[in-house]
Amino acid sequence: xxxxxxxxxxxxxxxxxxxxxxxxxxxxxxxxxxxxxxxxxxxxxxxxxxxxxxxxxxxxxxxxxxxxxxxxxxxxxxxxxxxxxxxxxxxxxxxxxxxxxxxxxxxxxxxxxxxxxxxxxxxxxxxxxxxxxxxxxxxxxxxxxxxxxxxxxxxxxxxxxxxxxxxxxxxxxxxxxxxxxxxxxxxxxxxxxxxxxxxxxxxxxxxxxxxxxxxxxxxxxxxxxxxxxxxxxxxxxxxxxxxxxxxxxxxxxxxxxx
Amino acid sequence: xxxxxxxxxxxxxxxxxxxxxxxxxxxxxxxxxxxxxxxxxxxxxxxxxxxxxxxxxxxxxxxxxxxxxxxxxxxxxxxxxxxxxxxxxxxxxxxxxxxxxxxxxxxxxxxxxxxxxxxxxxxxxxxxxxxxxxxxxxxxxxxxxxxxxxxxxxxxxxxxxxxxxxxxxxxxxxxxxxxxxxxxxxxxxxxxxxxxxxxxxxxxxxxxxxxxxxxxxxxxxxxxxxxxxxxxxxxxxxxxxxxxxxxxxxxxxxxxxx
Numbered sequence: 001x002x003x004x005x006x007x008x009x010x011x012x013x014x015x016x017x018x019x020x021x022x023x024x025x026x027x028x029x030x031x032x033x034x035x036x037x038x039x040x041x042x043x044x045x046x047x048x049x050x051x052x053x054x055x056x057x058x059x060x061x062x063x064x065x066x067x068x069x070x071x072x073x074x075x076x077x078x079x080x081x082x083x084x085x086x087x088x089x090x091x092x093x094x095x096x097x098x099x100x101x102x103x104x105x106x107x108x109x110x111x112x113x114x115x116x117x118x119x120x121x122x123x124x125x126x127x128x129x130x131x132x133x134x135x136x137x138x139x140x141x142x143x144x145x146x147x148x149x150x151x152x153x154x155x156x157x158x159x160x161x162x163x164x165x166x167x168x169x170x171x172x173x174x175x176x177x178x179x180x181x182x183x184x185x186x187x188x189x190x191x192x193x194x195x196x197x198x199x200x201x202x203x204x205x206x207x208x209x210x211x212x213x214x215x216x217x218x219x220x221x222x223x224x225x226x227x228x229x230x231x232x233x234x235x236x237x238x239x240x241x242x243x244x245x246x247x248x249x250x251x252x253x254x255x256x257x258x
Numbered sequence: 259x260x261x262x263x264x265x266x267x268x269x270x271x272x273x274x275x276x277x278x279x280x281x282x283x284x285x286x287x288x289x290x291x292x293x294x295x296x297x298x299x300x301x302x303x304x305x306x307x308x309x310x311x312x313x314x315x316x317x318x319x320x321x322x323x324x325x326x327x328x329x330x331x332x333x334x335x336x337x338x339x340x341x342x343x344x345x346x347x348x349x350x351x352x353x354x355x356x357x358x359x360x361x362x363x364x365x366x367x368x369x370x371x372x373x374x375x376x377x378x379x380x381x382x383x384x385x386x387x388x389x390x391x392x393x394x395x396x397x398x399x400x401x402x403x404x405x406x407x408x409x410x411x412x413x414x415x416x417x418x419x420x421x422x423x424x425x426x427x428x429x430x431x432x433x434x435x436x437x438x439x440x441x442x443x444x445x446x447x448x449x450x451x452x453x454x455x456x457x458x459x460x461x462x463x464x465x466x467x468x469x470x471x472x473x474x475x476x477x478x479x480x481x482x483x484x485x486x487x488x489x490x491x492x493x494x495x496x497x498x499x500x501x502x503x504x505x506x507x508x509x510x511x512x513x514x515x516x
Contacts, residue, residue: 028297039286
């Protein structure tokens, strides 16, 4: 095979799983938004989420999920369960998953002690200073840090706090390929584009081609999303998809590059 | 033990897992809202979600998740991947998970054929008529049905369609206990309530007591949520929590019963 027709070397993907901990997500009381934020932010860092799980505040469920995910993906990011109340058991569970003790972090204790409080309130707050032996800290500009041990990163569940924690990890994680995207919308039904779309997918097997139907103002439409690491391939695929839309009598609208 | 002091018989819980299938959720392009809807609707049916997973459009990932979840929970509800395009592989994966063939459902085919279309468009649409051998159908008033096989219920990813499908299951699933809730909010920090809250949780071990902190208009607050099947226990626990709030100098606001 001539060198100039060889396929580009497959870029290194760094993968992650997200573990969302909390009864309130599974009961429908709280709408999770952390997964979508993490997905976008981690892709900026060159890390791709390949699975997410939501588990209740039950130790055996959390430990099992942590151990299943940390052996399978490069990183695990957890959200929730690191506050001061009895139902905040994430630190205990991570320690159990790694088979290590919980210890008091002097750095976190010092941060917690900055704000004076009666002894019983301070004692409750100190629950947040407990981390698995050997863990490092994740910065939190407005409160107690999160922590990481091995490839597992443990963050708050409150979106504002979780976002600040993951933002503070910029430049501190192993970087893989960033996935880029192209998308285009047409007022054609999915079944109209399906056959040609499958052919285009076969021509670009290294790029994911997703098809998302919608109904708007009484018209059927489909948004076609291409995701991959090969920018030239993405542009060529977008061109092929746009041409398909034109040939089917549609109009390619809302073209986006990400 | 006298009969009138015996603990109430533990109600039968019927459990479920939700499996959300789709790259667009893991990439952050689409915000999932199906889990929260399912949680509330299934609780009306007396079914409790105990785990959720989000997996990409990859056969091995989907099959593995289906088999892990269907053996562990009473029901599995999947969303996504049942449309007419190449990336809609859920039916194939469910058939593979159960070790059965895919067959064409004459009922679904008849529904699809009601709307005329050119042969290639009809052929694409017929992809939605393929179901695992032995599967039953889930009604969809506006389009092709979903299906179920064993304890696995397979529904669309589009929220409006998924909602109609799960609504159509009313009265058709095994019914367990419905979980009721009480919640109350106070402008007290979590660490202020933590110690007393742990004691109250210990007094009512059969009711989940969750603590959800927030910051609003510069004030720290905490919402306390009690969930369980014992209505009298819930009322007594709400009373204990409200008394705690008063004793700590707070005010119990936004009391809700669900």
